[in-house]
Amino acid sequence: MRFPLLFVHVLFLAIGVGLFLKAWPLLAEVPIGAILGSESWHPLRGDFGLYPFIMGTLAVTALAMAISIPVCLLSAVYLSEYAGTRIRESVRLAVDILAGIPSVIYGLCGILVIVPLVRELGEAIGIQTTGYSLLAGGIILAIMVAPFIIALTVEVFRTIPIEARESALALGTTRWEMVHHVLLRHARRGVMAAVVLGFSRAFGETMAVLMVVGNVPQVPGSLFDPAYPLPALIANNYGEMMSIPLYDAALMLAAFILLLVVSVFSLGAHFTLLRIGRFGV
């Protein structure tokens, strides 16, 4: 029982330390602040500014969360409280299938459907855009994490005893008030966990986002601007590693930062859950 746990921790540390050591040649030459704060990405000139990529990662993630959390929560509430058995079962099947689709297929659908849609949306509101944008990346990521979040949230709702619902309804609340005051409140920790797990699962799914996000190393100024997240940077340039000095170190540093961001994100969620647990619901 203890050994596997130890193994998991050692593995995590090993990955972190390994990436850090690989990134060291660059860190030894350029101060970390200059790398993280610089917007200039010109590997051949020795400029390895990661700022646009970090901002791109945060922007795509934030956007995807903003789109998918409300949709997923409401879907889960509908499925668990309002839908009949037949609808619930068929949707569950669809969600399971969606969760298993390889990300490159989501990417292709993104190019064929979402990118043109974003372009038309832009035109409709008077912005000319290629459609390869932060918005397209956010939508794709939101769609990709939805199956995980919905499935987990429905599971969480199912753990709430039927008596809790019945006693609320018996007090004369409407069904929506019951959902609001009983269900969502009781399930808060679980829902948070579902969201975090869904995102951790999707965060590494580089391919689909890479295909629609435009990959321009600049800080996106609007939803219709292209962005360039860290995973896409690593995936796009991995083949070029050996022939440019310090390039591999820069990519390893990008990977290390990605690992840190994800860890901080997960730890943050973890401590929020602990707090909710301690102070009660």
Add this chain to the structure above:
Amino acid sequence: MAMVLGSLEGRAAERGPAVGKAPATVDLQGTIRVSGAWALYPMMVKWAEEFRKLHPKVRIDVSAGGAGKGAADTLTGMVDIGMVSREIRQEETRQGLFGVPVVKDAVFPTINGNNPVLATLMKKGIKKSVFTDLWIMGKPLTWGSVAGQAVPTRIQVYTRSDSCGAAETWAKYLGKKQEDLKGVAVYGDPGVAEAIRRDPAGIGYNNLNYAYDMRTGRPVAGLQIAPIDVNENGRVDPGERLMSKHDAIQAVLAGRYPSPPARDLYLVAKGNFKGTSLAFVRWILTDGQRYAEEVGYLKVTPGQVKESLKKVR
């Protein structure tokens, strides 16, 4: 990122020794490992197949993954021969990378078939300075300003997200490096072609074999090749008109199409080619050249062949 590994041993073995060809004078054997540029991959597969008909005991493993990967794999000793679809960088030469040009192809600017000023562009062409404004300066130009008409559609510039020879070559034409190219970056040659096919305001660039349809020899459906006004006289002369792959190949061969974006494709080794690889590369430079046009490439000039044969000895 993606890797294709095709061992050609099985296929060639089924066919047995080629009928009607002179038997190999030297009984070559061993394994040749090849990796690198997508641009050279189809050509290399054909060469490997033909070479194995002559030398059935030679095994050739070909994988693709981009010019950068080819150079890196060769330098680390993962492969015997690397395929590189751009000129060899100084940093790479310093680390011992050596290469010879084996075929040519070219990169062409591509636009949407429904471009708002298509007719004018086909008559007047596009000057190099416009490409520089778009890809290097990142100026927000409209199609109207390029054609001299009142069309307010802004030009949408596309480039490649993966590090590749096509982008490097296009950047070199504009006097820069791939990392200096502005524009929305899309993965892979087919990716850029698809983006342009779907965007009437778009402009991008593609390798010969992605700009023109393999079967018909015309530009890929939905795409047009933007004619470059090479001599800058304000109109597209007959020699600058590239309506078919044949026109394009002729223009590159005759040197009417500028180079870059016409380019040599290289095979590289660490130090020099050795043993079986050496025999293979020498064969590619001589007998192997005749397969170039069949697969959709251009032969290198006899002068280049002579010089290369001297260098690989």
